[in-house]
Amino acid sequence: MDLSPQSHVVVTGAAGGIGRALAREFHATGARVTMTDLDEPRLVAVCNDLNAQRAGSATAIAANIGTRDGNAAVIRHARATFGAIDLFFANAGVGMGTDLENSSDDDWTTSFAVNVHAHRYAAEILLPEWLARGRGYFCSTASAAGLLAQIGSAPYSVTKHAAVAFAEWLSITYHDRGLRVSCLCPQGVNTNMLNPDKPTKTGGDFASAGDVVKAAGAVLEPEDVATFTLDAIRDERFLVLPHAEVETYMTTRASQHARWLGGMRKLQARVFGG
Numbered sequence: 001m002d003l004s005p006q007s008h009v010v011v012t013g014a015a016g017g018i019g020r021a022l023a024r025e026f027h028a029t030g031a032r033v034t035m036t037d038l039d040e041p042r043l044v045a046v047c048n049d050l051n052a053q054r055a056g057s058a059t060a061i062a063a064n065i066g067t068r069d070g071n072a073a074v075i076r077h078a079r080a081t082f083g084a085i086d087l088f089f090a091n092a093g094v095g096m097g098t099d100l101e102n103s104s105d106d107d108w109t110t111s112f113a114v115n116v117h118a119h120r121y122a123a124e125i126l127l128p129e130w131l132a133r134g135r136g137y138f139c140s141t142a143s144a145a146g147l148l149a150q151i152g153s154a155p156y157s158v159t160k161h162a163a164v165a166f167a168e169w170l171s172i173t174y175h176d177r178g179l180r181v182s183c184l185c186p187q188g189v190n191t192n193m194l195n196p197d198k199p200t201k202t203g204g205d206f207a208s209a210g211d212v213v214k215a216a217g218a219v220l221e222p223e224d225v226a227t228f229t230l231d232a233i234r235d236e237r238f239l240v241l242p243h244a245e246v247e248t249y250m251t252t253r254a255s256q257h258a259r260w261l262g263g264m265r266k267l268q269a270r271v272f273g274g
């Protein structure tokens with residue numbers, strides 16, 4: 001994609017972490033940026049900062065993107081402020097729930113709403129305009145857990161796999177009509193999600209679920225993930241893998257599935273002391 005100045009980009013989950021870094025990185029290319037998040041004070045701070053750099057270049061609207069109405073409000077606000085949307089980045093996500101005995105219905109429902117349905121709502125609303133224009137770019141943040149598995153969290157594993165499947169389906173179905181799709185699948189990134197105020201205790205070799213991710217490979221800074229992601233978008237690469245080792249794990253999973261499952265069970269036992 002030609003990220004020309006004046007492109008209009010929407011980023012969800014932009015109050016912090018990867019979303020804030022993406023919003024800043026797009027803005028640095030000259031893009032006009034619409035941002036949304038549940039956390040209004042932090043979202044407004046990011047927006048003010050971007051507008052201080054270039055007046056009238058950013059706008060923010062607080063919304064719950066786990067609902068159709070939330071997505072509709074964001075897209076309405078974005079179009080009213082900056083016109084047609086060139087790229088929509090469905091980045092907001094939640095890490096909720098643990099194993100089957102300890103994940104509530106709300107953990108499952110909210111995980112599906114934010115990690116999967118949010119992507120569908122946005123794409124459903126945006127597609128008619130994009131197909132009429134013959135172009136549009138949909139990006140989502142899934143996770144390496146969506147290509148592999150998340151030790152200790154059934155809702156996260158399942159919904160991130162669904163997010164990857166949805167992005168693949170969009171790409172397969174609409175590529176020839178001008179839609180471009182990228183799916184960001186990082187492993188550990190140094191954000192609030194990886195360093196929560198109240199970490200989940202695991203009882204095994206690791207102090208918390210986040211520590212499992214930290215032990216699995218390098219923990220990247222969100223700014224480095226954003227830079228890597230924009231390069232992938234310029235090249236129109238579908239799969240965005242800031243952690244190169246994830247490709248190796250994917251290959252093992254695909255070609256030696258039983259061995260991969262065995263390795264994951266060993267890791268699970270180390271984590272939970274099984």
Ligand SMILES: NC(=O)c1ccc[n+]([C@@H]2O[C@H](COP(=O)([O-])OP(=O)(O)OC[C@H]3O[C@@H](n4cnc5c(N)ncnc54)[C@H](O)[C@@H]3O)[C@@H](O)[C@H]2O)c1
Pocket residue numbers: 012013014015016017018019036037038039063064065066091092093094095114141142143144185186187188189190191192193194213
């Ligand atoms: N940090 C990691 O290690 C890691 C690894 C792989 C994937 N991810 C994914 O990256 C994405 C960004 O997460 P992050 O690591 O920056 O964490 P983060 O917690 O800093 O950012 C997530 C943001 O999404 C917002 N959000 C949550 N629910 C929302 C809703 N219903 N409506 C609007 N906004 C909502 C939160 O307020 C928060 O600002 C998520 O999809 C996450 O699953 C993170």
